[in-house]
Amino acid sequence: MSAPAPALPLTETIRVRVGFSLTFEVPFPTPMLFVVEPTERPGQHILESRRFISSPESVSHLHRYTDAHGNIVWRLLAKPGTLSIGQDLMVEVPGTPDVQLPELPKTAIEDLPDDTLRFLLPSRYVDSDLVANEAWERFGHIQGGWAQVQAISDHLYNSCIYSVGSNSSTTAQQAYASGKAVCRDFAHMGVAFCRALNIPARYVCGYLGDIGVPPDGVPMDFHAWFQAYLDGEWRNFDARHNKPRIGRILIATGRDAADVAFTTSFGAARLAQMTVWADQVPLDETLPQEWMGEAWE
Known part of the structure; x- marks a missing residue:
């Protein structure tokens, strides 16, 4: 070799x-x-x-x-x-790595743009209603929009192992309950917890190579992460890796993987x-x- x-x-x-x-x-x-x-x-x-x-x-x-x-x-x-x-x-x-803006506030629902409201609702793979109680118990006390979303990403990264175990019908709540997830599941779970906390969130697919980090040994594939709408813009979060990365290239966004x-x-x-x-x-x-x-x- x-x-x-x-x-x-x-x-x-x-x-x-x-x-x-x-x-x-x-x-x-x-x-x-x-x-x-x-x-x-x-x-x-x-x-x-x-x-x-x-x-x-x-x-x-x-x-x-x-x-x-x-x-x-x-x-x-x-x-x-x-x-x-x-x-x-x-x-x-x-x-440079993904931008980190820990002081960003959370936008009240009444102040959100109309076209973001659909990203507050449950969708095919994002059963945010089923994780709502846990979302508020774990993260409801945290002040600030970025702080809440980062706490979600931290929790998912630490509580779920990267492992094949899901399939094309696995929802966010099912992946979370199993404790096993691939990037698709990490993105769905992140979106679900954000929506449960009234933060618009959407699923993202794209490319992410091993740039600026040691190769992780996983065969190259399309990647998935999520974006939360904070302070007027869609911000990247990636619970699969849970650290700023370089070279992220976005292909498409949607309510969940069914759209993209x-x-x-x-x-x-x-x-x-x-x-x-x-x-x-x-x-x-x-x-x-x-x-x-x-x-x-």
């Missing part, structure tokens, strides 16, 4: 190459959706982006649209056979292979000339 490449220096901004490749075996024509494409956001600048597919003949009805949460969705009809699809991007992000599943198949498409990458690269690096399939726009 070769030695890992030396870490690159961290600067005011860094360049991160992110992307994925998914291969499916499709027995019959199957409509599919993908929520996988990062967009321009404050602190997140897309320098290069390539979308690729195994061949134009493997799909029809291929196009992109914007959903009700502002996320980019890929939509297609996969034809019988093997379908490979993916994206490769260069993204510029801050070279990286793929949804209306049929029997089987995921045969999945590769995800998120690596810091030199500031002058560009995407390689070779492609992993046919380009599509």
Whole structure:
């Protein structure tokens, strides 16, 4: 086994190459959706982006649209056979850890913007009503919005171990009761406790490579965290790692994982292979000339 490449220096901004490749075996024509494409956001600048597919003949009805949460969705009809699809991007992000603002206050419900109110309600995987009593008992006495949310993150990190044990139907309350969680569950639990305390919170999916930290040995995958609405902005919290991280790249946000599943198949498409990458690269690096399939726009 070769030695890992030396870490690159961290600067005011860094360049991160992110992307994925998914291969499916499709027995019959199957409509599919993908929520996988990062967009321009404050602190997140897309320098290069390539979308690729195994061949134009493997799909029809291929196009992109914007959903009700502002996320980019890929939509297609996969034809019988093997379908490979993916994206490769260069993204510029801050070279500093997540911002910490412990003095931020909690906003009264009557002062919240109208479009945040839906993020106070229970949703498919966020059964915030079932954790409400414990939320107020544990965290109701804490003053300040940031302080409350950070206390939630601390508690989840210390009371749940990172372990596979959930499945695609596991809710926040079920994961919390089991004491086992993956990043999806940590995000759902964080959202649930925030909503129970009348703090708008939403689920986030994206990329988070091992930048500025030792590799943790877990195979690279898409990552999930949560955001709480505090002092007029959505703020990042990550109960899975529970410490400020560098290189976070947001793909999509929603009420819970049902809104931002990286793929949804209306049929029997089987995921045969999945590769995800998120690596810091030199500031002058560009995407390689070779492609992993046919380009599509």
